[in-house]
Amino acid sequence: MNLLFPLSPLLVTGFGALLLMLTEAFGTPRVRAAAGEEVVDAGAGRSGELALGAAVVLLAGAVLSVAVWLAGPAASPELKLLEPWLVFDGVALFMSFVLCLGGAFTALLAGGYLPEHQIDRGEFFPLLILATLGAQVLSASGDLLMLFVGLETMSLAVYAMIGLRRGSARAVEAALKYFLLGSFAAALMLFGGALLYGATGHTDLRGIGQAVASIGQPESTVNAGLVLLGLTLNLVGLAFKVSAVPFHMWTPDAYEGAPTPTTTFMAVAVKTAAFAILMRLLLTSFGDERAMSWGAGWPPVLALLAIVTMTVANLIAGRQESVKRMLAYSSIAHAGYVLIGLVATMRSPIEGQASVMVYLLTYTVSTAGAFGALILCGSRGAEAVSYDDLAGIGRRHPAAALVFTLFLLSLAGMPPTAGFFGKLYIFRAAIDSELYWLTVLGLLNSLVAAYYYLRVIVSMYFREPAPGAPVATPMRSGLVTGALVLAAFLVLAIGLAPATPLAMALGSLTGG
Amino acid sequence: MLELYLPMFLMFAVALGLCCVFFFGGQLLGEKKPSPGKLQPFECGNDSDGAQNMKMSVKFYLTAILFVVFDIEVVFIYPWATLFKGLGWVGFATMLTFIGALIVALAYVWKKGALEWEN
């Protein structure tokens, strides 16, 4: 049973979820119910403890991921038993670390946000851990069926997390929209998977890859047309999950309608997991020279998606009046940058993949921090949403404004923050792959993006709230503060020692 | 590869063909003598009443979904049972974990009151 240790990141989250479910169901309700409020939930009023429990579970998952990574997947030959269904290699462990980190941030933020805004429902936390588990499985899956199981585990939990505020029409609308379109995308993926199976006789990614490589050989019976159709549908399904334009239209509505911690999770973990599996799928099953062709394969498609995604998202983001919606568009734009890294795997696979991995890490800490700071800036009845809400925060609550500024600078890609190095590695990989025009467009886009990030900073420091306007008063919560301190530390630490995550990412790929 | 599916496609084609033949054949060949009584919609011999999009209690859906969840269990247990000997203790422990997780879920559902029809 030497599988226990190498599988511990998954086991911890899985059993942690079950344990938290029981705790939540059988614990004594501690209700701060105002008069007339209906209490359904035994976990109500205990968000703080549950959040702490969930954060501990998820951080344990993150730490164990690193521990297993350090021991090296090669040290546990038993892991081979799980292949081809689960491929628990260095990349999967790295991603598992990032996902658990994103989940832990969400748990801490929710621990402050939910009670503050009176959506104190305990089931959020088991759902969160299960969603993270789904994301971990998704990013590690080596088989189309496993991929689908992971995807749905993650998605179903997230649908419920969006609709947590049942009384709010917007939240329900957001959840329904995401659910309908998500099902549509999942159906496309399933159909794509069926076609791939039909064409190649395999559901495992490596087997599909071998079949694709055999196209053109005299004895091969694999139909290239069906393979390409399957590739198209799978690409579209995952492009939906990473919210690449034009499959992004649900994103702003869902992000805005969802409780902010859920938004954080969607922006951070869901996107990371989708990118992880997209990268694995493309490089394992469609890594053949002809599928990865610069002229007629998936790289030009992704390059076009990247350009459209970055440009459209950045242009629209600049016109938003709501900071939360702006951050939603910003997360779409960041998907565009990551796509550049994926395209770069075409000519420099190792550097390209490593840049994507590091970018996802830096993006996770910066985005979680930015949403966290937005949560911190608001309180009950006065949630900080628009630019005007943030006016003058720099004077009234300098600490909150300072960390917010840090995360925004990181998102904008200013040195010496983590975000700068994420972008640097992506663009460097792109230049290594001779994608000069893509790099230039990416750089131009990050310039445009700087505008709307700086706009937040300007309204925090140089604007005063209009007389009589509602003023957001920052909330007080140890959990949110803790999350922000951790995120700020990571943003700066990665900015000052960026070689470490890059070395880890490269090590994951080369097995060193 | 695809040739394997040929019999299946044939069967679909035959089934579809037969349906069409019966349906349109009846339309074309049959004698039509409409009368008001014949044109009335009927529902197991009784007159229909009420709108079609009737509202159902959410409890029906909840119960149905719970049924599906625990029903799926069987899908997993059947193949396991056929290979039980070969899988040995590892297989046994795996299935035990699986059933354990389901028991936790059952306990959760129970405690949350999802199984209570009244109230």
Next chain:
Amino acid sequence: MQTLQVVFPPTDFTLLAVILGLPLIGAFINGVFGKRLGNQAVTLMALGAVGASFVASLLAFFILRGQQAESQSAVRLTWTAWEWLTLNTPNARVPLEIKFSLDALNATMSLVVTGVGFLIHLYSSKYMQEDPGYYRFFAYLNLFVFSMLVLILGDNLPVLFIGWEGVGLCSYLLIGFWFHEDANAAAGKKAFIANRVGDFGLLCAMGLLVYYSGALNWSGIEAGAAGLATQVQIWPLGREVPLAALVGQWINAPVYVDASTLVAMFLFLGCAGKSAQLPLYVWLPDAMAGPTPVSALIHAATMVTAGVYLMCRMSGVFVMAPKAMLIIAFIGAATALLAASIALVQNDIKKVLAYSTVSQLGYMFVGVGVGAFTAGFFHVLTHAFFKACLFLGAGSVIHAMHARIHDTEASQDMRNMGGMKAFMPITHVTFLISCIAIAGIPPLAGFWSKDEILYMAYTQSVSAPEAVRAVYPGLYQWPAWAGKALYVMGLLGALMTAFYMFRLYIRIFHGEFKGWTIVKGWVDPHAHAHGDDAHAAHDGHDDHGHGGDHDHHAFDPDEPREGPRPHESPWQMTTPLVVLAALAAVAGFLNAPLIGLHVLDDWLAPIFTLAKTGVTSVDPEHAMMLTLAIPSVLIAATGVGVAVYFYYLKGGEPAAAIAEKAPGVHRFLMGKWYVDELYEETVIGAIDSLAEFFNWADRWIIDGIVARLTAGIARLFGSVLRFTQTGRVQAYAAAMVVGTALVGYYLLTPRASAQLFEDDRAGSYRVEAAPGLGYSYRFSSQLTEDGEFQLEAGDAFHDRRTTSFNLERGQSRTVRVEVKDAFGHTSKWERRIERPKTDGRPPGSVDFNTMIQQGADGRPRLVLPPGHPEPTLPDPGADPQGGAQ
């Protein structure tokens, strides 16, 4: 000394951490706790930090001197804070370290920064006393000293860049220190924008240096500088311009530039931004909006000379680029002339000093531009002393005036001054000494450094190291007239300098004090006795006619007046003046070759060893030194004489007369050549009209047509979709379907594209079609303009993806690639390929792949690709100074 060397070993020279750390701690403590600490503690903290840093610099300087004397060669003491990241380039792994080093050049510079910095801190402790932002001011000032030290002590370009940005930030903060005044904030913004333009150049230069010299640290760049002797294709980016077919293939015509010229010009763009050279100088005069000590420290003594420092640092790179250096020298000379001419007529005393600074910086660039790095750096030193002294003196005057006038504008206007000699004796004497120094009268400091620059400009030219020129004969050579032209421009500038400095001096300190009438609420007791009109007519010495009244009685400082009398500044302000004036008087003897002193030359010689190999002189024996010095002394004396005659003896009448005779010229100079207006019209105007256009487009095209069209379509679809209540989700799903269709269309239709590998020199070409799943290929080519396409190997499509062929010079052919995909559809790609008649490169130049590397003996060595024919080297005996003629 021995113990010190043990405590601070050369490769882990932690003393640098002390030098850097103290001002940083000062900035931190003053910035965070300053408000609570009170002014006294803030002063102590700030002064203590910079003072201790100065002492540590002094210690480091002596340790370095000891080691350099011991080893008789260039010594570099280094301290690595941490390794930041590693860049991988095709040629090398370049580690980026947060690393600092000390050598002769920056040891000297750090003494100036901390020393002058300390004096100015001391001065500010009184000057800023009343300001409510006292602690903030000192926090910024300490932060500035820290950033400046990072800039000069950094061991590689990225660290220098951090300091470069840091000083820019502090400058921005300090210019806009009184940010409630709009003009100051605007000046801050101007500085910010001009510096961004410069930073762009510096960043580009860094990228090119990593690529061509394989390093970013000083020793690495110097070792790899020879790698710059190659050509760079600067157009098109990448393989080709996308959609080139739309505009024609001419847009793909390649353009080549020498790598060294490109790097040098980009570096200079950075230097021009920071050191206020044409065309980016406009920010510096406006930067005088900040407090005067800031002008003295940042905009005269230290930050603005960072560009000169960088050029000295990169001397090994610059001497590789003769063409760029010629441009740099002439830009320096032009800046010196332009700024001096503007300074002739300004009335704001800080403006005069600001334009004088721009002009002096121009001289420094003439110096480094002709490859006389020591001379340029020498002028940095002397200028730091006399210009800081002048600014502080001006500040002292303004301080005194402000106490009377309470109006910032008026208290800086020299028309309100005069006769200050009687009130402020110390300020007067120190100001006079500095004026003589900057005017270039021997034996004060300014004469020695300016004269050396002029001598070098006349005699020296940049020719690139001989070994490089031998293998890369395409390099530019300086024309013979360049030196003479630079010399004459320098002399003209010197004439103007002497004139405007003494104009300034006389109008501040001599004549009658004219500030009496400006006190707010002061009523002239004799107003009825002499009306304004009557006076204006006699008012010959003031050609600009301000609205104030003048007391025409004999001047008597003891006569009781309304309002406070101007008075000498307290000791905290006069001590720095005295010290700086003393330095301005004697610093010239550091390098006075006319009387046989070469201290600085010898001290810096190891730094500029490589640079020395890249310059040639028409006067290697220094025979012309005295001959060339005489005109420069004469011309300085003339300038002083004219100023004394105009303003002291004649009370300004001749100047007014000239201004009247040539009002156009006068207005033109007063208007500062209308450069600001020019930029306003061209650059800013262009941006504005672009914005205007987009605004128009937004209103008419976007709002008018697109919005209405979309609204119409939305209404149309709205009525169609009225029956479905969830219109929006369906729209989203529709977008997804369209997206899916597009992705599918792209992947499922055949896509012929190919890459062309061309070698114009060998005339061999290869076309490689892009691979694709299930694709097969067919190649054909058209040999004549409208001939038939001839298939290469039968009709059949095949798996082979490439075809190759040779062309003669000037011959062309059109290649067609056809692909067939899995569904049997086909698509084709065509490209006309022409081999150029010539190579388009300088005749006799070597192949791009040729690298020149530093050999074991330190001399550049040629490394040729295998199979390349050996280039024929010119006979070294025949033409030893080919570059100088």
